Amino acid sequence: MMTRAPAGPALRKICLIATEESGDRLGASLMKVLRQRLGDAVEFSGVGGHGMAREGLTSWFPIEELSIVGFSGVLKQLPKILRLIDRTVDAVLAASPDVLVIIDSPDFTHRVARRVRARNPAIPIVDYVSPTVWAWRPGRARAMRGYVDHVLALLPFEPEAYRTLNGPPCSYVGHPLIEQLAILRPNADEQARRAAQPPVLLVLPGSRRSEVARHLPVFGRTLEALRARGVAFEALLPTTPHLEATVRAGLADWPVAPQIVTGEAEKRAAFRSARAALAKSGTVTLELAVAGVPMVTAYRVGEVEAFILRRVIRVRSVILANLVIGDNVIPEYLQEACTADNLAPALAEVLADGPARMRQTEAFARLDQIMATGAASPSVRAADIVLETMRKGRRSAHT
Structure with missing residues (x-):
């Protein structure tokens, strides 16, 4: 049988x-x-x-x-x-x-x-x-x-x-960033680069063409104003290969042009060596915070979107890292406030050793406990x- x-x-x-x-x-x-x-x-x-x-x-x-x-x-x-x-x-x-x-x-x-x-x-x-x-x-x-x-x-x-x-x-x-701590945080040599001169400043205008188009002009004016204040820095702009041509076209008339790096590995290396960042609002703010990089954030949307969002937003900050930390430690400049006159002095403060920078780094040190799983x-x-x-x-x- x-x-x-x-x-x-x-x-x-x-x-x-x-x-x-x-x-x-x-x-x-x-x-x-x-x-x-x-x-x-x-x-x-x-x-x-x-x-x-x-x-x-x-x-x-x-x-x-x-x-x-x-x-x-x-x-x-x-x-x-x-x-x-x-x-x-x-x-x-x-x-x-x-x-x-x-x-x-x-x-x-x-x-x-x-x-x-x-x-x-x-x-x-x-x-x-x-x-x-x-x-x-x-x-x-x-x-x-x-x-x-x-x-x-x-x-x-x-x-x-x-x-x-x-x-x-x-x-x-x-958050998936929890699984990336090893590639986001600096080793001894990279930590030394964070403290060295000129400091590395990350420029992060966004991951979509519309964001890049809105942020690149004001970010370019911000770097120019920062240099005019006598602040030394080495600017790096991480982007993706499919946005590289758009970014290069947008940088064509910048008096202070950053070095462009493409690819995920190059981006992570830049995060590990950076002393500060100028970033558009979004998930990247939490990524920077986990990496221990103090920042100044900005965001611009179209007029229709701005009109709607002003009437429906219920939180005291639109910066994701601020919401996770539970305190508005990261400065944010949105819409009309997103100007070089506002961004440049704020960046000078987080590039230098002082209260503004220390407030962010101390808050970022709490993230491992806050986000633990x-x-x-x-x-x-x-x-x-x-x-x-x-x-x-x-x-x-x-x-």
């Missing part, structure tokens, strides 16, 4: 939706851990970039199709965006996954999640990277209870914000919650 071989573990189908490079990196790290946990008994599908492709995902469309910035950019391409949302929803439903993980980009991913939930309430949904419910549109948190089963937070204060706003369950898994890395903690949500099984339609 022939005996049947024991069945292997059931195949788990996991959909992931990430539409930006930062989300692609998170998705790739998550997929790697999920593959380690599930072995060959997992099948990935969804939307992602090169990192997720290396981990086994064939994207339903190139994420470059959604590289849109600003309200005006969204309006111009709204029909295309809506078509891609419809296409993604249909693909998720056809895949019928054991769990759907949406990663950042809430204007796109949450529209997908809402429609998936409406058409198939049985699919569990995890949101990796909280939208900024604590900064504006707080009503989103409560609304998310209808289509998100668990939120994976990158920032330590976010779980409490969700409890206060009556949102879905939210767990702090940790214990022994597990952020991607491991995230994978654990995704698997736990998946194992709870498909939701009933009335839940």
Whole structure:
């Protein structure tokens, strides 16, 4: 009598939706851990970039199709965006996954999640990277209870914000920067370079063409004004290869031109040697803070966006590092205040040894404790919650 071989573990189908490079990196790290946990008994599908492709995902469309910035950019391409949302929803439903993980980009991913939930309430949904419910549109948190089963937070204060706003369950898994401490912090030689003359000054106008276009002119005038004050410095501008030509064109008429460095390794090396930075607001401020680099921050948006944001922002600072630290230690110059007359003297203060610089460095020293996640890395903690949500099984339609 022939005996049947024991069945292997059931195949788990996991959909992931990430539409930006930062989300692609998170998705790739998550997929790697999920593959380690599930072995060959997992099948990935969804939307992602090169990192997720290396981990086994064939994207339903190139994420470059959604590289849109600003309200005006969204309006111009709204029909295309809506078509891609419809296409993604249909693909998720056809895949019928054991769990759907949406990663950042809430204007796109949450529209997908809402429609998936409406058409198939049985699919569990995890949101990796909280939208900024604590900064504006707080009503989103409560609304998310209808289509998100668990939120994976990158920032330590976010779980409490969700409890206060009556949102879905939210767990702090940790920021990916926690996994990069070794490549962000200087060795002895690099620490010595931070103290040497002339000091290295990082110039960080942004990672998108629209940000670069808005910030390069005022940043150029700031370096000129700083040099006119008699402040010596060696300026470095880290950028990505696809923005290099745009940046070089923008620097063509700068009297004080920085050295351009491209690539992730060169950027990290610049962070480890820098004494200070002039940076646009965004995730880079937390990156600099973790690296121990004091900074002056600036940001400009279009007039329509500025008009809207002034009326909806609910936080006392737009600087991510300030929000994580819980104190406005980093100066910020936004919109009309973003001028060389304001930025140059503030930079002179953080380049020199003095109270302004010391206030930032002392605050940055607290970040390891503030952002700690214990022994597990952020991607491991995230994978654990995704698997736990998946194992709870498909939701009933009335839940």
